[in-house]
C-alpha cells in the first residue's frame with residue numbers, strides 16, 4: 094500500500110496549504126534556522142520523517158546505530174559485551190571499537206532488524222554493569238522512501 098502511494102508520488106504535484114499566519118511564521122523561522130532555502134524541501138523532509146516514523150512503528154526491517162561507553166578494566170565486562178553481540182549476531186552488521194584514554198572504550202555498532210530486536214540488543218548491552226553511557230538511533234532502510 095505504502096509502496097504504491099510513494100510510487101504515485103514520483104510525478105511532482107503542486108498543492109496549496111492553508112494555515113494560520115503565526116504558524117507559518119514560526120515554520121519559516123524554524124526552517125531558516127535549519128538552513129532550508131525553500132519551504133517545499135522542508136515540507137518534503139517533514140513528510141519523509143513522518144513516513145519513517147510510521148515505518149518504525151510498524152516494526153518493519155530497520156537500521157540502528159548503538160554506542161556504548163565503558164571502562165574495559167571492569168572485570169568480565171568485555172567478555173559479557175562480546176557474548177551478547179554473538180547472541181544477537183544475526184542483527185549486528187558491524188562493530189567498531191575505539192580505545193580512549195584512562196582505560197575507557199567507545200564501541201559503535203550498526204544493526205539491522207525490527208526495531209524491537211535492535212532495542213533488545215541495545216538494552217542487553219546497556220544494562221551490563223560497567224557500561225557508563227549508551228545511545229541508540231533508529232532509521233529506516235530507505236527502501237520505501239522516495
Ligand code: NI
Nearest residue numbers: 191192197198
Ligand atoms: Ni578499548
